[in-house]
Each structure stands twice: as C-alpha cells, then as structure tokens.
Amino acid sequence: MERKIKxxxxxxxxxxCPGLNAVIRGLTKAAIGKYGYEVIGYTFGYRGLYNNEFxxxxxxxxxxxxxxxxxxxxxxxxxxxxxYAVEENGEIVKKDVSDVAVENMKKxxxxxxVVIGGDGTLTSARDFSRKGVKVIGVPKTxxxxxxxxxxxxxxxxxxxxATEALDRLHTTAExxxxxxxxxxMGRGAGWISLEAGIAGSADVILIPxxxxxxxKIAEKVRAREEEGKKFTIIVVAxxxxxxxxxxxxxxxxxxxxxxxxxxxxxxxxxxxxxRIVNHEVRATVLGHIQRGGNTCTYDRILxxxxxxxxxxxxxxxxxxxxxxxxxxxISYESLENVxxxxxxxxxxxxLVRTARSIGICFGD
Ligand code: F6P
Numbered sequence: 001m002e003r004k005i006k007x008x009x010x011x012x013x014x015x016x017c018p019g020l021n022a023v024i025r026g027l028t029k030a031a032i033g034k035y036g037y038e039v040i041g042y043t044f045g046y047r048g049l050y051n052n053e054f055x056x057x058x059x060x061x062x063x064x065x066x067x068x069x070x071x072x073x074x075x076x077x078x079x080x081x082x083x084y085a086v087e088e089n090g091e092i093v094k095k096d097v098s099d100v101a102v103e104n105m106k107k108x109x110x111x112x113x114v115v116i117g118g119d120g121t122l123t124s125a126r127d128f129s130r131k132g133v134k135v136i137g138v139p140k141t142x143x144x145x146x147x148x149x150x151x152x153x154x155x156x157x158x159x160x161x162a163t164e165a166l167d168r169l170h171t172t173a174e175x176x177x178x179x180x181x182x183x184x185m186g187r188g189a190g191w192i193s194l195e196a197g198i199a200g201s202a203d204v205i206l207i208p209x210x211x212x213x214x215x216k217i218a219e220k221v222r223a224r225e226e227e228g229k230k231f232t233i234i235v236v237a238x239x240x241x242x243x244x245x246x247x248x249x250x251x252x253x254x255x256x257x258x259x260x261x262x263x264x265x266x267x268x269x270x271x272x273x274x275r276i277v278n279h280e281v282r283a284t285v286l287g288h289i290q291r292g293g294n295t296c297t298y299d300r301i302l303x304x305x306x307x308x309x310x311x312x313x314x315x316x317x318x319x320x321x322x323x324x325x326x327x328x329x330i331s332y333e334s335l336e337n338v339x340x341x342x343x344x345x346x347x348x349x350x351l352v353r354t355a356r357s358i359g360i361c362f363g364d
Contacts, residue, residue, distance in 0.1 A: 013045035013121030017154035018295040019303035020071040026307025126335040137322030145189035147341035149324040156298040166200025177230035183266030193237035208239035212363025220361040238262040
C-alpha cells in the first residue's frame with residue numbers, strides 16, 4: 001500500500017521573482033492547515049536538496065512574507081543535479097548526482113517535492129519525476145513565456161514597475177524634449193515591453209517578435225514633432241533586434257544551464273537613433289528593479305492560488321504535474337508537456353493590433 005503523505009519539501013530555483021514567498025506561504029498554510037502535512041523548505045534551490053540543507057516551514061516561518069519579493073528559501077540558477085559540478089581528485093567534473101537528492105529526501109521522510117521555478121528548474125522537476133519522485137511544479141517567471149499557463153506569477157509585478165518607470169520618464173522627457181528609451185527584461189519574449197508599453201503610454205514598443213527598422217522609429221519621432229509633441233517614449237525588450245541584425249548580449253554566465261544574459265539594446269538604440277533624429281536620446285535600463293521590492297496585488301493572489309493548488313494536487317495524488325492558470329481557472333498540466341514550450345507575443349495578435357490602432361509604432 002502507498003505510504004500516506006506526511007511530509008513535503010519545497011524549493012525555489014532559477015532567478016528570483018515577486019510572488020515566490022506568496023507561493024511558499026500559500027502552500028505551507030494549506031499543507032499544514034488543510035491536510036496536516038509537515039513542510040520543509042530546501043535552501044538555495046536544488047543545491048539545498050543535494051546538501052540536505054533545509055528549514056522547517058510552519059505558520060510562524062511564513063508569517064509576514066505575503067507581500068515581500070525575493071524568496072525566504074533563497075535561489076540558485078546554476079545547480080542542475082543531473083549535470084552538477086563536483087570536485088573529484090582535485091578536478092571539477094560534471095556528474096549526475098540526482099540519486100543523492102533522492103536519498104536525502106528518503107532520509108528526511110520527504111514524500112513529495114514541490115518545485116517553484118521557470119523552464120530550467122522545471123526541467124529538473126520533470127527529470128526527478130521520471131526517476132519516480134513525486135513532484136509538483138509551480139510556474140514562475142517575470143517573462144510570462146511559459147506556454148502551459150496563461151500567466152506566470154511575477155509578470156504583473158514586473159509590468160507594474162516598468163509602467164511606473166515609463167510614467168516617470170514621461171515627465172522628464174517632456175521637460176527636455178528628449179527621446180527616452182526604457183530597456184526592460186523578458187529574454188526572447190516581448191510581453192513585458194508590450195504590456196508595460198501599452199499601460200505606460202509608450203509611443204514606440206520594440207519586441208523580439210517584431211524586428212525593427214531604425215528608420216521607422218525615426219519617422220515616428222519626426223511625425224510626433226510635426227504634431228507638436230517634442231518628446232518620444234520608447235520601450236524596448238532586452239531581446240529585441242533590428243531587421244537583419246542580432247540581439248545584444250550583456251554577458252555569458254558559463255556555469256549556468258542557460259548562459260546567455262541579454263542586455264544593452266537600449267544604449268545601442270540610443271546611439272543609432274541620435275545620429276538620425278534632431279533630439280537628445282537617453283536610455284535607462286530597468287534591470288533587476290523589475291524583480292525586486294514588493295509583490296503586486298495580482299501576483300499575491302495568483303501566487304496564493306498556485307501555492308494552495310499545489311497542496312491540493314498532492315492531496316489528489318496528481319504527481320508529475322504543474323499548476324496552471326487557464327482563463328481564470330486554476331488547473332494543472334503534466335510536466336512532460338510543459339518543458340521547452342515557450343509562449344511568445346503573436347505579432348498579429350489582438351494586443352499588438354490594439355496598440356497599433358492607437359498609433360503605437362513597433363518599428364516595422
Ligand atoms: O527570466 C527572468 C529574467 O529576469 C529575464 O527577464 C532576464 O533576461 C534574466 O532573468 C536575467 O537573469 P540574471 O538574474 O541571471 O541576470
């Protein structure tokens with residue numbers, strides 16, 4: 001007979017994201033209060049699982065964290081236990097150490113692992129599931145680029161922050177008659193740029209899904225000037241690129257499973273544009289501010305729903321699955337179907353068409 005679930009372990013992996021603490025809190029409260037499970041949290045993602053480093057999660061330890069960004073469990077985006085750097089005979093070699101993690105779970109009596117992360121972290125979750133570990137995934141990323149769910153938590157906080165930045169850039173752009181560029185995150189997806197751009201009343205929105213022509217952007221700046229508007233606001237996704245050009249890479253993080261860090265397109269665009277328009281052009285890179293600080297109300301609610309849903313899926317024995325949001329309903333999907341399936345902006349979709357209808361230029 002299957003052992004009754006007594007204890008669950010949870011970890012947060014990959015880049016941090018507003019709402020992680022709210023998921024941990026929702027999961028812990030429901031797991032303890034509704035189902036009587038014990039909960040422990042592994043620290044620093046999979047590294048904690050490998051080193052058997054964890055903290056006990058109780059109603060007290062998760063008290064007061066709902067609104068707080070970051071993660072009380074800390075995170076790492078480098079530790080893939082199926083390809084893990086270990087020292088052997090004075091040399092660093094990559095090895096599959098996932099059995100150590102499974103043993104650690106057995107030793108502590110952990111019956112189910114809840115993994116909160118993005119594509120990389122969830123790939124390992126799927127691989128643990130294939131090894132027979134009972135796993136539940138929760139989708140996290142400010143980029144909102146996971147296909148299996150309509151919304152990942154963290155995204156709405158990021159667009160709120162980017163929108164506020166655009167509001168602030170408006171007043172200074174107007175005072176100096178400048179072109180102001182805001183570079184936002186999102187990797188290969190343009191969701192943050194598109195949605196913050198609409199909400200923050202940008203004149204030009206640049207996204208990876210629609211390569212831009214610098215001349216079209218200059219035309220927009222000139223057209224605004226002819227209308228008497230002496231400033232222009234541009235929001236550019238870090239993954240945007242010119243037609244026949246390439247993305248700008250900020251750095252390569254060698255020991256990361258996803259080593260490319262994008263960044264720098266805002267400054268490149270400022271230089272290119274200043275040569276052909278009659279304005280000063282300045283770029284601001286919003287960077288990790290999009291991931292820090294307090295979690296917005298939407299994400300507090302979504303994260304709480306995801307955390308509680310993860311506890312419910314354990315109770316229903318729906319292992320090997322990830323919680324999702326479809327429309328406004330919480331659902332779930334097999335981890336086998338969610339990995340590597342990214343969701344990009346549809347260049348002909350309703351959101352882009354809406355933006356175009358109110359005169360927003362996409363640089364094409
Ligand atoms: O995936 C989330 C994200 O913030 C991306 O938007 C960004 O490209 C990347 O992570 C930045 O990673 P890091 O925190 O390693 O600089």
